[in-house]
Amino acid sequence: MMNVAYQPCSSDHPQQRTFLRIKNAIGMLLGCCVLLSLFCTPVLAETGCPTVAPSEIADLFEQWDQSLKTGRPSEVVKTYAPDAILVPTVSNRVRHTPAEIEDYFQGFLALKPNGRIVEQNIQVFCDLAVNSGLYAFAVVKEGQPSDLMARFTFVYRKMGDRLLIVDHHSSSMPEKMS
Numbered sequence: 001m002m003n004v005a006y007q008p009c010s011s012d013h014p015q016q017r018t019f020l021r022i023k024n025a026i027g028m029l030l031g032c033c034v035l036l037s038l039f040c041t042p043v044l045a046e047t048g049c050p051t052v053a054p055s056e057i058a059d060l061f062e063q064w065d066q067s068l069k070t071g072r073p074s075e076v077v078k079t080y081a082p083d084a085i086l087v088p089t090v091s092n093r094v095r096h097t098p099a100e101i102e103d104y105f106q107g108f109l110a111l112k113p114n115g116r117i118v119e120q121n122i123q124v125f126c127d128l129a130v131n132s133g134l135y136a137f138a139v140v141k142e143g144q145p146s147d148l149m150a151r152f153t154f155v156y157r158k159m160g161d162r163l164l165i166v167d168h169h170s171s172s173m174p175e176k177m178s
Contacts, residue, residue, distance in 0.1 A: 049126035049127060052124050052129055052158070052163065054122040054124065056163070057122045057124065057129045057131050057156065057163070058117075058120065058122060058131070060079075060131070060154070060156060060163055060165075061115075061117055061120070061131065061135075061154070063079060064076070064079045064115075064154075064165070065114075065115040065116075067079050068105075068108075068109060068113050068114075068115065069114065071109055071112075072109075073102040073103075073105035073106050073109060074102060076101075076102070076105045076109070077098050077101050077102045077105070079164065079165055080098065080101055080164060080165045080166075080168070081157060081159055081164040081165065081166045082098060083166070084098075084101065084164070084165050084166050084167065084168065085166070085167050085168070086100075086101045086104060086168045087168070087169040087170065087171075088104050088108070088168075088170055089108075089148070089150045089170040089171060089172055090107070090108060090148075090172075091104055091107075111137075111139035111140060111141060111148075112139060112140045113137040113138070113139050113148075114137060114138040114139075115135055115136070115137045116135065116136055116137075117133065117134075117135050118133065118134040118135055118136055118149070119133040119134045120132070120133040121133050127157055127158040128155060128156065128157050128158075128166075129155070129156045129157075129163065130153065130154070130155050130156075131152075131153070131154045131156070132151075132152060132153040132154070133151070133152060134149065134150070134151055134152070134173075135149075135150060135152050135170075136148065136149050136150075137150070148172070149172070149173045150170050150171060150172050150173060151170065151171050151172075151173065152168070152169065152170045153167070153168070153169045153170075154167075154168050155167035155168070
């Protein structure tokens with residue numbers, strides 16, 4: 001049996017010294033990289049944010065427009081969150097409750113609106129998404145076909161398995177369109 005005792009690196013083992021120097025240099029380099037990453041890059045935490053494609057947000061307008069075509073305000077209200085806010089186009093009152101939103105659509109649906117997006121700008125922020133731009137509605141006023149052009153902002157929030165409108169602002173165009 002052979003007894004082997006640990007011997008610290010001494011000057012008579014140059015290969016061991018070189019190996020330890022390289023090992024220490026690599027350790028220091030890795031340590032510096034970790035420290036730099038903590039101070040020089042944003043901390044990315046696991047957010048659990050739902051992944052929503054802009055096309056899904058664009059489809060939400062189509063779903064909302066389809067609810068208008070039912071002619072039933074109660075169907076339109078289903079596209080809004082229970083605590084949604086509506087700042088409507090053809091009313092001076094902000095609507096704060098599902099009942100107030102339904103009341104607004106009672107009058108608006110009498111115009112038989114058929115909407116289409118003219119321009120949209122979609123932004124997604126974790127469980128919120130914003131779609132803003134211009135939309136047009138073919139409507140019937142006093143028995144005559146007419147067009148209503150407006151600016152819009154829809155803010156959607158993921159609630160359960162659905163994206164619902166939490167804020168909807170719509171206003172008539174301030175200038176005549178050519």
